[in-house]
Amino acid sequence: MKYTKATNYALHIMAFFVKQDGRDNLSLQPIANHMNISPTYLSKILTQLVKADLIQSAPGMNGGYSLRKHKNEVSFFDVIQAIEGSGALFTCEMNDQSDCSLERVMREAENHMITYLKEKKLIEVVAKNSMSSTCKEKV
């Protein structure tokens, strides 16, 4: 069990948008170049973020993508849920059961993680860094 690459990309992309807030629209190509992934694939991820209302898109000249929520309000959880969906990590697979005590514990555990991810905003992590070094800064 691991987070998908798409979630990985999405977090980096959103960190970028939070950083860039207010400036011009960003279009697909430059983002793809910067992140070193194919434009069409990136486009799929961006579309998911649009559908989750985290960013907005505009076609045509001078179009592109821009942040929709206030930059202070985008949480890690928002981004993760946009990509991974909202299903629980653990669902009891046993045939005959409707109410599983193991499952209840597993959900509670997941909720501990989720609570933290909801509280934690991207801006907290992004503020100090330049875009390209989202992943470079020393502790």
Added chain:
Amino acid sequence: MKYTKATNYALHIMAFFVKQDGRDNLSLQPIANHMNISPTYLSKILTQLVKADLIQSAPGMNGGYSLRKHKNEVSFFDVIQAIEGSGALFTCEMNDQSDCSLERVMREAENHMITYLKEKKLIEVVAKNSMSSTCKEKV
């Protein structure tokens, strides 16, 4: 991202062992019958639990599997780690980075979940139920 079925099975199996503690060895066939999965596949899962020192195995007549740790000490985390391994859920995939602030947050989030899963013992959940109803009891 979801927990694997193997983890699902493993939790149910270990709940069974905790419940059964002290009684005779359990051999593959009866467990497989009870859980409705194929013996060879079950065997793989049990072997992983053996390697993680949660249960022990004995070949030959009157052989089988039995609990190794004290029944009060088996945590959800023990079982999950035995199957899923110990890698982090999130690993920064960007090329040029060694130290990623996003990753740090994601690990911290995961740790919140792990801490809970380490504290929570199987016996807490199993005590009230009969084996076959690990998943049946009403709240």
Added chain:
DNA sequence: TATAATACAGACTGTAATTATCTATAATTA
């Protein structure tokens, strides 16, 4: 010692999810 009962290991297969690409289409601006 022979046999039956058991666990273990490796190769293999099928299926589903993820990752990614390609092509075509729609919308907008100038």
Added chain:
DNA sequence: TAATTATAGATAATTACAGTCTGTATTATA
């Protein structure tokens, strides 16, 4: 109308997961 942009759909490649098959090793007991 032409250029620039996003979106959608089909499809392919890769990987992880779930499961099976076959054979081997170990132990108890008759």
